[in-house]
Amino acid sequence: MAFSDSDTLKIVVVEDEMTMQLILKKYLSAQYQVEIFKDGVDAMAFLQQGNVPDLIISDLNTPVMGGLALTKQLRASDFFNAIPIIILSGEESSEMIIQCLEAGADDYLVKPFNPKELEARLRVVLRRIRK
Secondary structure, three states, rough: OOOOOOOOOEEEEEOOOHHHHHHHHHHOOOOOOOEOOOOHHHHHHHHOOOOOEEEEEEEEOOOOOHHOOOHHHHHHHHHHHHOOOEEEOOOHHHHHHHHHHHHHEEEEEEEOOOOHHHHHHHHHHHHHHHH
Protein backbone atom coordinates (compact mmCIF):
# COMPACT_ATOMS: atom_id res chain seq x y z
CA MET A 1 0.00 0.00 0.00
CA ALA A 2 1.20 3.45 -0.89
CA PHE A 3 -0.20 6.63 -2.31
CA SER A 4 0.14 7.14 -6.04
CA ASP A 5 1.94 10.18 -7.38
CA SER A 6 -1.22 11.89 -8.62
CA ASP A 7 -2.24 15.38 -7.55
CA THR A 8 -5.32 14.01 -5.80
CA LEU A 9 -5.32 14.90 -2.11
CA LYS A 10 -4.32 12.02 0.15
CA ILE A 11 -6.13 11.06 3.35
CA VAL A 12 -5.15 8.48 5.95
CA VAL A 13 -8.10 7.11 7.91
CA VAL A 14 -7.52 5.36 11.24
CA GLU A 15 -10.64 3.41 12.17
CA ASP A 16 -11.08 -0.06 13.64
CA GLU A 17 -14.81 -0.55 12.96
CA MET A 18 -15.30 -2.26 9.59
CA THR A 19 -18.65 -0.58 8.90
CA MET A 20 -17.20 2.88 9.52
CA GLN A 21 -14.15 2.00 7.37
CA LEU A 22 -16.45 1.10 4.48
CA ILE A 23 -18.55 4.25 4.89
CA LEU A 24 -15.50 6.52 5.01
CA LYS A 25 -13.79 4.75 2.10
CA LYS A 26 -16.91 4.94 -0.06
CA TYR A 27 -17.61 8.56 0.76
CA LEU A 28 -14.04 9.89 0.60
CA SER A 29 -12.59 7.90 -2.29
CA ALA A 30 -14.74 9.76 -4.82
CA GLN A 31 -12.57 12.85 -4.28
CA TYR A 32 -9.44 11.71 -2.42
CA GLN A 33 -6.85 8.95 -2.34
CA VAL A 34 -7.68 7.06 0.86
CA GLU A 35 -5.64 4.58 2.88
CA ILE A 36 -7.33 2.96 5.89
CA PHE A 37 -5.65 1.50 8.97
CA LYS A 38 -7.12 -0.24 11.99
CA ASP A 39 -4.99 1.64 14.54
CA GLY A 40 -2.43 4.38 14.98
CA VAL A 41 0.52 1.98 15.04
CA ASP A 42 -0.23 0.75 11.52
CA ALA A 43 -0.82 4.32 10.34
CA MET A 44 2.51 5.49 11.82
CA ALA A 45 4.32 2.59 10.11
CA PHE A 46 2.78 3.69 6.80
CA LEU A 47 3.85 7.30 7.37
CA GLN A 48 7.38 6.27 8.32
CA GLN A 49 7.69 4.53 4.95
CA GLY A 50 7.57 7.99 3.35
CA ASN A 51 3.81 8.20 2.73
CA VAL A 52 2.78 11.69 3.79
CA PRO A 53 -0.95 12.43 3.56
CA ASP A 54 -2.59 15.81 3.22
CA LEU A 55 -4.86 14.97 6.16
CA ILE A 56 -5.49 12.29 8.78
CA ILE A 57 -8.92 11.30 10.06
CA SER A 58 -8.64 9.17 13.19
CA ASP A 59 -11.11 7.51 15.48
CA LEU A 60 -10.45 8.43 19.09
CA ASN A 61 -10.66 4.87 20.43
CA THR A 62 -8.81 2.43 18.20
CA PRO A 63 -6.88 -0.50 19.69
CA VAL A 64 -3.16 -0.20 20.47
CA MET A 65 -2.87 3.53 19.62
CA GLY A 66 -5.97 5.70 19.46
CA GLY A 67 -6.49 9.14 17.98
CA LEU A 68 -5.30 11.13 20.99
CA ALA A 69 -2.01 9.20 21.28
CA LEU A 70 -1.52 9.37 17.51
CA THR A 71 -2.11 13.13 17.56
CA LYS A 72 0.46 13.60 20.33
CA GLN A 73 3.01 11.46 18.49
CA LEU A 74 2.51 13.33 15.22
CA ARG A 75 2.72 16.74 16.87
CA ALA A 76 5.98 15.72 18.60
CA SER A 77 7.50 14.74 15.24
CA ASP A 78 9.56 17.21 13.24
CA PHE A 79 8.48 15.55 10.00
CA PHE A 80 4.75 14.91 10.57
CA ASN A 81 3.75 17.75 12.91
CA ALA A 82 2.02 19.87 10.24
CA ILE A 83 -0.37 17.18 8.96
CA PRO A 84 -3.95 18.22 9.79
CA ILE A 85 -5.85 15.79 12.01
CA ILE A 86 -9.59 15.36 12.46
CA ILE A 87 -10.68 13.14 15.36
CA LEU A 88 -13.89 11.10 15.09
CA SER A 89 -15.55 9.78 18.23
CA GLY A 90 -18.80 8.60 19.68
CA GLU A 91 -17.77 10.47 22.83
CA GLU A 92 -19.35 13.91 23.07
CA SER A 93 -17.58 14.93 26.27
CA SER A 94 -16.40 18.55 26.26
CA GLU A 95 -13.44 17.45 28.35
CA MET A 96 -12.31 14.93 25.71
CA ILE A 97 -12.87 17.39 22.85
CA ILE A 98 -10.73 19.96 24.65
CA GLN A 99 -8.05 17.36 25.39
CA CYS A 100 -7.82 16.38 21.70
CA LEU A 101 -7.75 19.98 20.47
CA GLU A 102 -5.10 20.92 23.03
CA ALA A 103 -3.01 17.91 21.92
CA GLY A 104 -3.03 19.35 18.40
CA ALA A 105 -6.08 17.96 16.62
CA ASP A 106 -7.47 20.43 14.09
CA ASP A 107 -11.07 19.34 14.55
CA TYR A 108 -13.27 16.85 16.41
CA LEU A 109 -16.43 15.34 14.96
CA VAL A 110 -18.93 13.30 16.98
CA LYS A 111 -20.27 10.04 15.51
CA PRO A 112 -22.71 9.46 14.04
CA PHE A 113 -22.12 12.40 11.74
CA ASN A 114 -23.60 13.76 8.55
CA PRO A 115 -21.21 13.09 5.63
CA LYS A 116 -21.85 16.63 4.37
CA GLU A 117 -20.63 17.97 7.71
CA LEU A 118 -17.47 15.86 7.43
CA GLU A 119 -16.89 17.19 3.91
CA ALA A 120 -17.40 20.79 5.09
CA ARG A 121 -14.92 20.28 7.93
CA LEU A 122 -12.41 18.66 5.55
CA ARG A 123 -12.65 21.66 3.22
CA VAL A 124 -12.10 24.10 6.09
CA VAL A 125 -9.06 22.24 7.43
CA LEU A 126 -7.55 21.74 3.98
CA ARG A 127 -8.17 25.39 3.07
CA ARG A 128 -6.18 26.41 6.16
CA ILE A 129 -3.14 24.37 5.12
CA ARG A 130 -3.14 25.70 1.56
CA LYS A 131 -2.74 29.31 2.76
